[in-house]
Amino acid sequence: MMTFKLFSLFFGLALANPLGAPITPKRDFAYETLTFTFHGGPASYELSFPADGSTYPTHNDLNVNLIDPGSFNALYSCNFYYNLPPSVTNTPVLTSSGNGNEIAVGPPAPIASVACQPTGQGGQCLPVYAQCEWCVLGQGCYLLNCCSGYCAATRCRPTS
Structure with missing residues (x-):
């Protein structure tokens, strides 16, 4: 009987808000x-x-x-x-x-x-998975500043 009440409680809560609290992405990075x-x-x-x-x-x-x-x-x-x-x-x-x-x-x-x-924006370093290799036509390629300090396969990568 207790199992049925717990199941009913969780089911009722899920129906009241099926997606849970809205998830807002962290917006601390912006491109210039x-x-x-x-x-x-x-x-x-x-x-x-x-x-x-x-x-x-x-x-x-x-x-x-x-x-x-x-x-x-x-x-x-x-x-x-x-x-x-x-x-x-x-x-x-x-x-x-x-x-x-x-x-x-x-x-x-x-x-x-x-x-x-x-x-x-404002010279901010690039976040994880941002493009970090830039090639200028006729002038070669170079690596950009990743916040994680690690650029591999053209993307900023996490260090851990």
């Missing part, structure tokens, strides 16, 4: 939010995205000659992909414009998408 301004003569457009290593399309065909990444060092920390016609065989060259972090694009070309190295 970047805002780039792409200039092409007198026209320009902005793109805001997280610096999480993903590729973000620009959805714009403006021939860009200058990229203003704000305070982010995009020349060495981002990959830019172009929307070039098949007749163009040479990829545009990116160089520092000498004005802060601005990047000159020559010859001007439409930027199809951009990807920037995973960067924690």
